[in-house]
Amino acid sequence: MERYAGQSVTKGEEGYREVTPAAVVLGVLWGAFMAASFTYAGMIMGFTSGGSAIAAIVGWGILRGILKKGTVVENNIVQTVASAVNISVSGVIFTIPALYIMGLHQEINTMYFFLATAAGAILGITFIIPLRKQMIEIDRLRFPTGTAVATILKTPGSGIEKARLLFFGMIISAVIYLIQQFPIFGLPHVIPEVVDLGAMLHLPTWINLTVAVSLMVFGMGLITGRNGLIVLAGGVLSYYIITPVVKALGWIPADVQESAISGYVYGTMTRPLGIGMLLGGSIAGLILSLPVIAVAMKSLAQASKVKDKNGNNEELPIYYLIGGAILAFVLLLVTAYKLGDLGLGRSLLTALIGVAWIFIASLLVAMSTGMTDWSPVSGLSLVSVMILLYLTHKNIPLTILMGATVGVAISGAADMMQDLKTGHMVGAIPSRQQKVELLTAWLGPIIALTVVGLIWNAYGIGNDKVPAPQAMALKSMVEAVLGGSVPIDKFIAGGLLGFLLSLSGVPGLGVLVGLSMYLPMLYIIPYGLGCIVNEITKRKKGYEFIVEKVLPFAAGLMVGEAAMTLLFAVLTVAGVLHP
Amino acid sequence: MKKLIGNIMLTTALIGGAIASARNPPLWIAVGGALGVMALGILFRRQGEREELHKTAAHGKGGKEELKKSLEEALTEIEKVMEEKERDIEKAREKLGKVLEALENFTEKAQPLRIEGIRVYGEVMTSFSKAERHLNRAWSAYADGYIREGNAYLESGYAQLRETSELL
Numbered sequence: 001m002e003r004y005a006g007q008s009v010t011k012g013e014e015g016y017r018e019v020t021p022a023a024v025v026l027g028v029l030w031g032a033f034m035a036a037s038f039t040y041a042g043m044i045m046g047f048t049s050g051g052s053a054i055a056a057i058v059g060w061g062i063l064r065g066i067l068k069k070g071t072v073v074e075n076n077i078v079q080t081v082a083s084a085v086n087i088s089v090s091g092v093i094f095t096i097p098a099l100y101i102m103g104l105h106q107e108i109n110t111m112y113f114f115l116a117t118a119a120g121a122i123l124g125i126t127f128i129i130p131l132r133k134q135m136i137e138i139d140r141l142r143f144p145t146g147t148a149v150a151t152i153l154k155t156p157g158s159g160i161e162k163a164r165l166l167f168f169g170m171i172i173s174a175v176i177y178l179i180q181q182f183p184i185f186g187l188p189h190v191i192p193e194v195v196d197l198g199a200m201l202h203l204p205t206w207i208n209l210t211v212a213v214s215l216m217v218f219g220m221g222l223i224t225g226r227n228g229l230i231v232l233a234g235g236v237l238s239y240y241i242i243t244p245v246v247k248a249l250g251w252i253p254a255d256v257q258e259s260a261i262s263g264y265v266y267g268t269m270t271r272p273l274g275i276g277m278l279l280g281g282s283i284a285g286l287i288l289s290l291p292v293i294a295v296a297m298k299s300l301a302q303a304s305k306v307k308d309k310n311g312n313n314e315e316l317p318i319y320y321l322i323g324g325a326i327l328a329f330v331l332l333l334v335t336a337y338k339l340g341d342l343g344l345g346r347s348l349l350t351a352l353i354g355v356a357w358i359f360i361a362s363l364l365v366a367m368s369t370g371m372t373d374w375s376p377v378s379g380l381s382l383v384s385v386m387i388l389l390y391l392t393h394k395n396i397p398l399t400i401l402m403g404a405t406v407g408v409a410i411s412g413a414a415d416m417m418q419d420l421k422t423g424h425m426v427g428a429i430p431s432r433q434q435k436v437e438l439l440t441a442w443l444g445p446i447i448a449l450t451v452v453g454l455i456w457n458a459y460g461i462g463n464d465k466v467p468a469p470q471a472m473a474l475k476s477m478v479e480a481v482l483g484g485s486v487p488i489d490k491f492i493a494g495g496l497l498g499f500l501l502s503l504s505g506v507p508g509l510g511v512l513v514g515l516s517m518y519l520p521m522l523y524i525i526p527y528g529l530g531c532i533v534n535e536i537t538k539r540k541k542g543y544e545f546i547v548e549k550v551l552p553f554a555a556g557l558m559v560g561e562a563a564m565t566l567l568f569a570v571l572t573v574a575g576v577l578h579p
Numbered sequence: 580m581k582k583l584i585g586n587i588m589l590t591t592a593l594i595g596g597a598i599a600s601a602r603n604p605p606l607w608i609a610v611g612g613a614l615g616v617m618a619l620g621i622l623f624r625r626q627g628e629r630e631e632l633h634k635t636a637a638h639g640k641g642g643k644e645e646l647k648k649s650l651e652e653a654l655t656e657i658e659k660v661m662e663e664k665e666r667d668i669e670k671a672r673e674k675l676g677k678v679l680e681a682l683e684n685f686t687e688k689a690q691p692l693r694i695e696g697i698r699v700y701g702e703v704m705t706s707f708s709k710a711e712r713h714l715n716r717a718w719s720a721y722a723d724g725y726i727r728e729g730n731a732y733l734e735s736g737y738a739q740l741r742e743t744s745e746l747l
Binding site: 014016017071072073133136137138140154156157237238241242245246249251265268269270273291292294295296299314424425426427428429487489490493494496497500501503504505513517543544547548 | 589593594596597598599600601602603604605607610613614617618620621624625628672680683684686696697698700701702704705708709711712713714715716717718719720721722723725728732
């Protein structure tokens with residue numbers, strides 16, 4: 001049996017198209033387009049998106065529609081590459097613009113910006129190599145976005161009924177989002193972005209019952225199912241048990257107005273507890289998972305040495321992980337030593353803890369997105385800033401630069417896991433997906449940093465035109481840490497509770513409850529409703545109905561709104577919209 | 580019963596612990612007490628769960644035998660797909676899709692395996708997931724019209740699933 005390089009079928013029949021120049025080029029181009037658009041729009045409006053689903057749709061349009069030869073697994077490569085290039089935007093715009101706002105960007109050579117963020121992009125991917133087996137193959141986490149993208153990729157072969165449901169969901173979600181966003185004919189009043197159910201039911205103003213009208217979030221819940229019910233229960237605990245008890249016990253300062261009580265409890269009590277629970281829960285999860293990770297590593301080591309029955313080397317060799325860890329260590333060490341003037345001992349400690357933190361944060365964010373699709377990036381950034389400020393003797397430029405490495409790494413890790421879940425569901429070969437992602441992910445930070453630089457030169461950053469809300473939030477975090485107003489006691493208490501919860505025998509319980517206290521109720525309610533509908537439908541109609549009808553419809557709901565956010569980003573860049 | 584008691588202890592202690600932690604500064608003694616009750620609740624819960632799993636396994640439900648049975652059924656169905664593909668590739672792919680949907684329930688059924696140890700569970704699930712991924716690739720290849728690729732992966736998915744069954 002003679003094989004083509006990189007292909008898995010014998011001569012005599014055209015090889016099954018998977019990693020092709022067309023797929024990689026298309027993925028890079030589309031990813032670059034999304035990265036540029038979301039960098040600009042993100043600094044104005046404060047949101048970004050991974051864009052995997054849109055990339056999958058564009059992939060079908062171009063590979064099948066124009067080139068007439070796309071396959072399911074080839075299109076999977078398009079969405080993998082595109083989202084890998086695009087995803088680092090969120091890590092960049094959360095951190096680097098803060099340096100511009102604080103006037104500290106000139107203290108660092110621009111080359112370090114590129115090195116730090118590109119290193120983060122590669123590290124996020126290498127650090128989750130052993131986690132793929134653990135989370136996707138052994139623990140079988142849901143990864144709702146990954147599941148939705150797989151549904152899109154499989155649509156052409158899944159029959160007309162599934163395609164109809166997918167497009168129906170897309171259209172409803174997109175139309176509702178458009179009505180909400182375009183203030184014409186008074187339509188936003190018909191379908192507002194948020195509904196204050198508390199006011200409608202004449203509840204006291206300190207009870208927060210505001211609900212986001214987001215079909216995308218509802219769709220996420222529809223795909224997540226049972227795990228999301230724990231998030232809903234945790235939200236109820238946070239908002240409707242802790243808040244009233246805290247109020248009744250008189251633990252709220254007298255100068256906090258009644259209408260601000262819910263926000264006060266969330267901001268100063270339950271959210272920090274949630275961040276602590278997330279950390280404690282994930283550390284316990286890591287300890288419990290060590291035997292599974294050992295199985296995964298052993299299996300990886302074996303699988304990467306031998307080719308399978310079809311002649312493919314399916315797993316990325318373990319030395320990629322070792323190489324990634326060494327690269328991370330060296331880069332952080334050089335950065336800390338050269339820029340921080342910390343001395344060799346302190347620089348070594350900074351690099352060592354930095355590498356360990358990137359691994360734990362990547363694990364946490366992968367676990368969290370796997371179970372629920374939510375990614376607690378801002379909470380993790382706060383913890384990163386706290387750790388880094390301590391390690392670097394409160395060196396702000398170095399802290400933000402290394403924070404960029406962490407931010408890009410964790411968003412990349414979450415995206416890679418979603419892509420690998422999609423790959424699993426369409427039968428892609430994991431090592432191929434991981435290799436193309438490693439080869440292309442570093443492009444994203446270059447694009448995002450270039451756009452940030454251009455925006456700085458044209459408009460400045462941190463003003464009315466370019467408010468850069470995420471970077472402003474980071475600036476506030478730095479100031480809070482420096483001012484000593486970080487609730488470390490809450491992190492510790494939450495950490496202990498989360499640690500024990502994760503030992504309960506319910507997989508990931510600490511992370512799920514932590515996430516529910518960390519997220520605003522605004523989104524927990526529509527998300528929880530989606531989970532309830534999933535559970536009821538499963539019980540009444542069976543699991544097959546979920547796969548056949550609910551999943552394609554839910555995927556459509558997620559994609560429709562996501563597509564509109566990209567449209568908004570492009571219209572903003574083009575100057576058509578002025579948010 | 581033990582599991583229920585454990586769940587109640589865990590939930591009430593969590594609520595109490597969260598409230599005590601919410602105060603500025605936290606009521607550390609109350610937090611410590613809540614953590615102690617949670618730890619006891621976890622012990623009860625885990626013990627009760629293990630006993631339940633052993634009981635259901637002893638009744639022939641949710642144990643290795645049931646898992647093996649469901650894998651054997653899937654293997655039989657795949658054999659039918661292999662025969663069908665010689666006649667009608669589209670029908671065969673449809674059937675394969677149904678087999679894959681049925682296999683999605685395997686994970687829930689496999690949970691009792693955890694009582695055999697996390698390593699055993701990990702090894703079975705790794706083997707099963709590989710089989711599933713190969714069958715997924717066969718489905719995709721057939722959908723794209725790459726019959727030889729589909730056949731190759733249908734066979735390797737089948738063999739891997741057989742290996743999972745033997746592992747059990």
